[in-house]
Amino acid sequence: MIVGVDLGGTKIATGLLDAGGRMLARSQKATAGLKSSEEVIQAIVDTITEVSGEHEIAGVGLASPGAVDTRRGIIRNGVNLPGWNGISLQWELEKRLQVPAKLINDANAAAWGEYVYGAGRGAQSMVYVTLSTGIGSGLVLDGKLYLGTSSFAGELGHTVVDPNGALCGCGQRGCWETYASGTAIARQASEAAAAAAEGMTQMTVLAEAEGVPLSAKHVFQAAAMNDKLAQETLEQVIHYTGLGLMNIIHSFNPDCIVIGGGVSRAGAAFFEPLRGKTGELVMEPYRGTYAIKPAELKDDVGIIGAAALFVE
């Protein structure tokens, strides 16, 4: 049995998995209210003890957002975890639980999970991309999770597709995620709506009916209802998403690209034009060398991917 832990923005989610990747038990705890690293570590240990029961555990894998130093077992910037800098969580857990532990960035965990148990099964080289609030990614090259020198490899969301583009949270301009993340889709749609003569489109109508800000989901819904502005926005989004995939294909020559995250929930309305656009953009020798697939693991991808670190 293996344990996987997902240290998310709001909760610690932990699962017990068998070697086939089936989740046999699950437990979670909110991180709000935890005041010190000691309390966070104790909460993690509690969820692990809860799911483990009487089972013998071969290892505990942990997925965390942000910069994770996998080789030293350290979370470099615990965005949501108080007093966290520089603590060797791996060592703390191994000491308390007497089982091997491994730490990994959450996008890398998702990549490995999709490779071992999901849409990337059987691929030689697979690149995983999550189109969510931002863009995360992970690389499995020649069957191995590629971590890089400091284990920070795979920040493809911050590769630049337009040096004069919109300002990104990282300080750079025109990062891929400023065009193709869910947040970016909503922003581009809002800009298009504001610039339109009437200022009102099916997208804004849908958002107002729900009483929420315009989101990527509304853009896809409005496009399906033939809203011209939504369709034009998506055309631009698909173009930039395709550019990002082109860069991936030209860089890594993967046979499989797996796309997850909220935006992938748009389904065929997203994947079909994206496959077409990417095919137009890549250089000739790359055509037909890769497949673009929707992710298969859903909400528990972090838990499953972290546990899969103990699967060879």
Ligand code: ADP
């Ligand atoms: P997080 O970034 O918190 O992990 P998600 O992976 O769910 O969250 O991504 C959230 C983004 O996905 C939001 O921008 C949201 O608008 C978008 N999204 C959610 N559902 C859909 C959908 N059905 N179609 C298109 N975009 C969607």
Ligand code: ZN
């Ligand atoms: Zn950036």
